[in-house]
Amino acid sequence: MSVNGNLAERVQQESAFLAGVVSAVENVVVGQRPLIERILVALLSNGHLLIEGVPGLAKTTLVKTLASLIDARFQRIQFTPDLLPADLLGTLVYNPREGDFTTRKGPIFTNILLADEINRAPAKVHSALLEAMEERQVTISDSSYPLSEPFLVMATQNPIEQEGTYPLPEAQMDRFMLKAKVGYPSRADELEIMRRTARTSRSFSAAPLIHPDDILRARALVDDIYLDPKIEKYILDLVLATRDPESYGFADLAGLIAYGASPRASIYLCIASRALALLRGRGYVVPQDVKEIGPDLLRHRIIVSYEADAQGVGVEGIVEELFSRTEVP
Template identity: 50%
Template structure:
């Protein structure tokens, strides 16, 4: 595919067709599906928390089919080895040579199921491929396909035999999405579709077109006022007292890193693009704040004892830190002068 830009109508139509195809299979989960697409457009990764049976695997698998991409699922277990993830060198007795066998991370969409069941060595192996988008085997570097998305799941019910995720790895996830149960109406449709004739997914795009959409997404305008707002929201998690939130200081041990601010801006850009705009609005940033920040806050024991969760802390920050009322004024004035 050439490097010519897509016009806004073409981009919007392509995204609409992708959503339509996925929704022919997946019922409900609009928030979750929107966040998956935001992560793909912003070239980020997704951490998903939800009980089994909520169509997490089905969503990613269906999306891979719509873009003619490859999908791999890895069930994380305590006995998993890094080589099971990234690949290894194999000796061929017939030829006397070593050959490289690439692991399941070499896919466009990778589902890491129950990631907190794997030991630290496996998690560190996944960390490199998430950050660098490459794997090193026996000193040789192998790039993963593009586009590349890691979606990791955690089961909030079972804690036996699990390992806490390192903070460095948690910070690599652009967002953490909490997936809830469907409504009764949605569950009726789910049962009807599963027990009825199978629905076949029609590919509507290619990985090259998706890569082009990612490039178009990077052109979405984000006003400096919105960037400053994102900086202030993240800074309020580190120094609540500086923003009139001294009561939160005893609840937050460590706030979010600068990577959270970057993810907020990139996510707002992708969300605006997904909603058919080539400029971001304050609502785009505000909508993403809980998903971008909830896994990055390290709460104190006092917060846990009083039942104060990360989402409550974030809601209090959003109530206090004001969003810019007219962030596009400067951009409009400059455009009018030109």
């Protein structure tokens, strides 16, 4: 494996400032390094991120801090059952003095959008968000408006409180590059959180470290990260095994998967692995990059069968089996 000197030097420069961003976020948010890295992978990959976790795990604080460090525009929208597409996208406002309509843009015109409890909004709002996520544009009346770059949708959903929620359509789930699961902090991390934040007045501030253009420059470098043909085969084996388990040595999983991952999973897994390699300061992808980011990329793209539900087998167990038993190059 050979990486030319120019690429190695560029990777070293870009990974250094990315590591500085990670460290700066950790000065504010304790114990969430995997999530910080997943957000940066999504930013570098021009993708979006869905987070599943209980309330109170500093998800909003983390994203606001990261947006401040990147000097990017940030908007948070609380999704509710009565939310309308116009509340998200914007609308036309009649101007009686001029006798015409002007466009009032909504909160989606930002760099980083936090869609809090996205599964509480109805399907028409999801449909409006889908165009922005996929096409990077918004249509208001008969006009389309491009969104600024970088543009990241980070959505959250609560895994334990399902009353009054609307399950996300499979098409929209597939548009999220990653689905990360956030758990409770360790005892040591929670003690540090208590010491930092257990006070009546709390203020979090983060001075800008980089500019959005730095993210776009690093994003261009992601495409140059070397991906060996053996690792390409490894990625294909993982994804195709979700569609045809028997042909890839997973006969015991054949009846447990109703629908496997689409070709978008193969594409995203290549890009996300490259982005993670850049974060690690390497100009090439290693199998560990695929194994580390792969579960976050596949868990929301596999639909289990009724037989799996009857046996109490969840998608997490299936993904774990795929990664533990697929031959690593």
